[in-house]
Amino acid sequence: MKLTRFGHRQLLKFLYRRPLSVADIGPVVSFTFDDFPRTAYTAGGSILRQFGARGTFYAAPGLMGSSNGLGDQFHLDDLHCLIEDGHELGSHTFHHVSSLKTPLSVFLEEVREGRAAMEKLSGLAVSNNFAYPFGAVSAAAKRVVSREMLSCRSIFRGVNAPFADLNLLRANALYGDSDQLDLVRRLLDDNEQRKGWLIFYTHDVRENPSPYGCTPRLFESTVKSVFERRMPILSVREVLARKGRDERRSADGTKAAYVVPQSKSDAEVRLTGSQGTSVS
Ligand SMILES: [Zn+2]
Numbered sequence: 001m002k003l004t005r006f007g008h009r010q011l012l013k014f015l016y017r018r019p020l021s022v023a024d025i026g027p028v029v030s031f032t033f034d035d036f037p038r039t040a041y042t043a044g045g046s047i048l049r050q051f052g053a054r055g056t057f058y059a060a061p062g063l064m065g066s067s068n069g070l071g072d073q074f075h076l077d078d079l080h081c082l083i084e085d086g087h088e089l090g091s092h093t094f095h096h097v098s099s100l101k102t103p104l105s106v107f108l109e110e111v112r113e114g115r116a117a118m119e120k121l122s123g124l125a126v127s128n129n130f131a132y133p134f135g136a137v138s139a140a141a142k143r144v145v146s147r148e149m150l151s152c153r154s155i156f157r158g159v160n161a162p163f164a165d166l167n168l169l170r171a172n173a174l175y176g177d178s179d180q181l182d183l184v185r186r187l188l189d190d191n192e193q194r195k196g197w198l199i200f201y202t203h204d205v206r207e208n209p210s211p212y213g214c215t216p217r218l219f220e221s222t223v224k225s226v227f228e229r230r231m232p233i234l235s236v237r238e239v240l241a242r243k244g245r246d247e248r249r250s251a252d253g254t255k256a257a258y259v260v261p262q263s264k265s266d267a268e269v270r271l272t273g274s275q276g277t278s279v280s
Pocket residue numbers: 034035092096132133134
């Protein structure tokens with residue numbers, strides 16, 4: 001019997017789960033960028049920094065220095081700059097391949113190589129957080145990639161609450177322009193009520209974005225709304241660190257303790273401080 005797309009998605013939600021309760025840390029919000037185009041960092045990353053927050057950039061090294069419909073893809077320097085800014089660098093396979101169109105063993109190699117190559121190229125620490133290219137997840141990939149990574153992000157919509165499945169984190173597209181703010185508001189309401197973990201993802205952030213990106217206007221308004229609702233904005237790594245899931249593999253493959261800043265993020269300091277919610 002062939003599963004329908006809906007059946008496949010339903011099955012994936014229940015297979016090979018790694019549940020993590022988020023009730024004690026929610027509501028929190030993460031902004032993530034896939035591939036990633038340069039504007040994700042130059043515009044998206046910069047807006048986050050204006051609010052004292054950090055994002056997660058899932059990069060595929062095979063795209064580095066190239067150009068496509070999303071605009072210019074990241075350069076090596078961008079990786080150094082984003083780490084200096086306190087953002088997180090996650091991985092996204094080497095060649096940006098789909099787990100539904102690639103033999104499992106090849107896909108697993110892609111996952112390993114994607115992360116290892118980025119560390120080798122940049123000399124930077126790449127987190128063990130991963131996003132599936134095209135949001136394409138096979139059941140077999142869900143099973144094997146979970147052994148390699150602290151978390152795997154999907155593009156299944158909705159809020160992660162009261163449990164997040166670390167092998168299939170839900171995430172919501174932040175695409176288009178300000179007319180999408182109603183949808184954003186509904187997601188934020190849901191996240192607030194359920195004390196969950198809401199993850200957004202996008203690609204290019206520019207005035208005339210691709211169908212898979214958004215305008216700086218929409219991005220900034222969304223970040224501002226989260227900020228005004230006093231929900232902490234944290235990278236995926238920062239959320240997991242709060243749950244004590246902060247171990248990572250070092251570049252030579254041995255396990256090493258991941259160094260997570262002990263101080264609260266700037267965003268959180270502002271949120272819990274007495275200065276209200278104004279943004280300078
Ligand atoms: Zn991608």
